[in-house]
Amino acid sequence: xxxxxxxxxxxxxxxxxxxxxxxxxxxxxxxxxxxxxxxxxxxxxxxxxxxxxxxxxxxxxxxxxxxxxxxxxxxxxxxxxxxxxxxxxxxxxxxxxxxxxxxxxxxxxxxxxxxxxxxxxxxxxxxxxxxxxxxxxxxxxxxxxxxxxxxxxxxxxxxxxxxxxxxxxxxxxxxxxxxxxxxxxxxxxxxxxxxxxxxxxxxxxxxxxxxxxxxxxxxxxxxxxxxxxxxxxxxxxxxxxxxxxxxxxxxxxxxxxxxxxxxxxxxxxxxxxxxxxxxxxxxxxxxxxxxxxxxxxxxxxxxxxxxxxxxxxxxxxxxxxxxxxxxxxxxxxxxxxxxxxxxxxxxxxxxxxxxxxxxxxxxxxxxxxxxxxxxxxxxxxxxxxxxxxxxxxxxxxxxxxxxxxxxxxxxxxxxxxxxxxxxxxxxx
Numbered sequence: 001x002x003x004x005x006x007x008x009x010x011x012x013x014x015x016x017x018x019x020x021x022x023x024x025x026x027x028x029x030x031x032x033x034x035x036x037x038x039x040x041x042x043x044x045x046x047x048x049x050x051x052x053x054x055x056x057x058x059x060x061x062x063x064x065x066x067x068x069x070x071x072x073x074x075x076x077x078x079x080x081x082x083x084x085x086x087x088x089x090x091x092x093x094x095x096x097x098x099x100x101x102x103x104x105x106x107x108x109x110x111x112x113x114x115x116x117x118x119x120x121x122x123x124x125x126x127x128x129x130x131x132x133x134x135x136x137x138x139x140x141x142x143x144x145x146x147x148x149x150x151x152x153x154x155x156x157x158x159x160x161x162x163x164x165x166x167x168x169x170x171x172x173x174x175x176x177x178x179x180x181x182x183x184x185x186x187x188x189x190x191x192x193x194x195x196x197x198x199x200x201x202x203x204x205x206x207x208x209x210x211x212x213x214x215x216x217x218x219x220x221x222x223x224x225x226x227x228x229x230x231x232x233x234x235x236x237x238x239x240x241x242x243x244x245x246x247x248x249x250x251x252x253x254x255x256x257x258x259x260x261x262x263x264x265x266x267x268x269x270x271x272x273x274x275x276x277x278x279x280x281x282x283x284x285x286x287x288x289x290x291x292x293x294x295x296x297x298x299x300x301x302x303x304x305x306x307x308x309x310x311x312x313x314x315x316x317x318x319x320x321x322x323x324x325x326x327x328x329x330x331x332x333x334x335x336x337x338x339x340x341x342x343x344x345x346x347x348x349x350x351x352x353x354x355x356x357x358x359x360x361x362x363x364x365x366x367x368x369x370x371x372x373x374x375x376x377x378x379x380x381x382x383x384x385x386x387x388x389x390x391x392x393x394x395x396x397x398x399x400x401x402x403x404x405x406x407x408x409x410x411x412x413x414x415x416x417x418x419x420x421x422x423x424x425x426x427x428x
Contacts, residue, residue, distance in 0.1 A: 009207035011055075011180070013171050018062050021164045022170070023055060023199075027154050034154055038066055038100045043101075045124050045131040047109070047139045047148070050156030052245065053198030056134035059156075063132065072129075076111035081092035081235055088123045101130050109133030110142035117144045124127040124150050141282065158197030165192075167199055168206065178210065182218040190223040196245070204292045240299040247273075248283055251326075255284075267326050277318045281307040284325050294336030295409035302328050317383045335409040344403045355395035399424065 015021045016199045018028070027034040037043045043063060064071035072087045084104075091102050104123075106112070108396040123129045131151060135142060139153055159167070165188060191209075195202035209229045212218050247269055268406035270280055280305070304326040310318035313410035332393050360377035392399050399416065406416035420426075 008204055009171060009175060010203040012175055012177075013167070013203060014058050015062065016065075018066055020170075021055065021058065021062060023159050024059065024156050026157065033152075037152075041067060043067065043130060045150055046152045046154055047133045047135060047140055047143060048154055048156055049135050049137075050200065051136055051158050053195075053200035053202070054155060054156045054158060055199065057105075060103070060132045060134065062099060064105075067101070069101050069130070070104050071105055073105045073107070075418055076106055076108040076116075079106075083114050084116065084119045087130060091123075091128055101127075103132055104129040105132045105134070107134050108136075110137040110139075112134040114144055117147050121146055137279070138282075141278075145351045159195075159199050159202075160197070164195060164197070164199065164202055167202065169342045171203060171206070181214070181216075183210065184218065184220045186220050187223045187226075188221065190226040192222065194226070198245075241414055245315050247275075250282075250285055251280075252287050252291075255287050255326065255330045256334065258330055258334065260327045263326045263330045264323060267322060267428050269350055271319050271322075277310045277315060277322060277417065278307070281325075281376070283311055284322070284329060290339045291336060292329060292332050292417055293332055293335050293338040295333040295337075295407070295411050297330050297411075299329055316318060316339060333409045333411070335407045335412045337404060337409075337412045337415075340405065341403040346403060348398060348403075352395075352398055355397055358392065360391075361393065390423065390426075 021028070026032060029035060034043075034046075048059060050056060061071065063069075072091075074083055074087070087104060102225070104120075106120075109117075120131060124131050131147075133151070134137075139148055139151075143151070151190055165185075168185060168188070168191075172178050172185070191202065191206065194205055209221075209226060210219060212229050213225070251266035251270065254260075267280070284306060285300070285303040288299040292299040293419050302325055306321050309321045313321070322418055357375050360375060362375055381389055383389075391397050393423060394401055404416070404419065406412040
């Protein structure tokens with residue numbers, strides 16, 4: 001692709017080889033799942049799932065380049081069933097003259113309807129094309145199960161500080177326009193914070209800040225300079241329509257902060273901007289559990305009913321249901337004990353690995369297992385007063401571990417009292 005000085009920096013810096021690709025080492029390092037498939041030359045159809053600016057599109061093109069595969073590209077925003085069928089027909093007509101394993105890359109595949117996704121099934125199943133779909137949304141919700149079962153899902157991660165700094169330094173050293181200036185990265189925290197782990201946003205905002213100060217011979221990047229330029233640079237950047245995640249972040253933080261007016265404002269911004277109501281409803285579901293949880297269990301019921309309701313009644317009436325749920329969650333008591341508890345439990349699992357299940361908790365479906373003592377010593381709770389008897393349910397190495405810590409909400413405090421009464425203050 002021909003590039004000019006008007007081509008955005010993020011596009012100019014798109015890597016042309018895997019060696020230049022920064023990030024996603026959990027799937028690309030030697031021996032990792034995707035890299036192993038590439039080394040074998042036998043990549044499966046796949047869904048690349050991750051937030052904006054993590055390199056999904058770039059990775060798809062590099063996979064094709066690395067494997068010397070032909071690649072056809074569609075955007076789910078502007079393409080339909082007709083476009084999909086035309087490409088599949090073209091590949092089928094090429095027959096033995098087509099490259100083996102032609103790749104069909106579909107950007108924002110979550111925007112494809114069920115019928116559009118159905119149109120891919122036959123070609124994917126027969127191997128006519130190898131599908132690579134890119135999405136910012138959870139494929140479990142947005143990709144039909146028949147197609148999802150034929151694809152490997154690779155989760156891509158937001159860039160960390162070191163990766164973002166490497167991208168900046170690479171751009172300063174290699175970009176033909178940036179090399180014309182002396183640019184010093186003295187302080188970068190403000191710039192990195194604005195990026196939110198999005199490499200494209202980082203580079204585009206960085207380019208705008210440089211353009212604002214382009215008359216200077218030496219441009220020293222400091223937090224003060226970035227923050228002073230941020231309002232102007234972000235306003236310019238937002239003209240490209242990249243506010244999606246910033247606004248949903250403001251929406252959820254307003255709910256978490258118990259401000260219904262702030263939450264309704266950001267909800268209205270999303271509605272007027274044409275946001276997918278199901279996207280909003282899913283975020284309400286997450287907030288109901290993460291930010292309210294046990295402090296008001298009805299919040300999850302409300303959010304789940306909201307998701308079901310908007311699927312039933314459609315638009316524009318769904319906006320009323322979203323507003324009702326938003327106000328309810330924003331004014332609900334808050335608590336994150338469940339969220340913190342599962343985080344603590346997962347961290348302990350990472351630290352201690354796959355500890356054996358205690359014998360008395362194991363299933364004993366065979367005679368041999370029974371003879372080996374599987375299930376021996378287990379106490380059946382319903383045989384005891386109050387349907388409770390004290391026994392250990394954790395592996396010996398982590399016995400007595402306590403993950404649940406009540407916050408200040410009344411309901412969480414009540415749950416904590418129940419736990420302490422049952423377990424004789426064992427988990428104090």
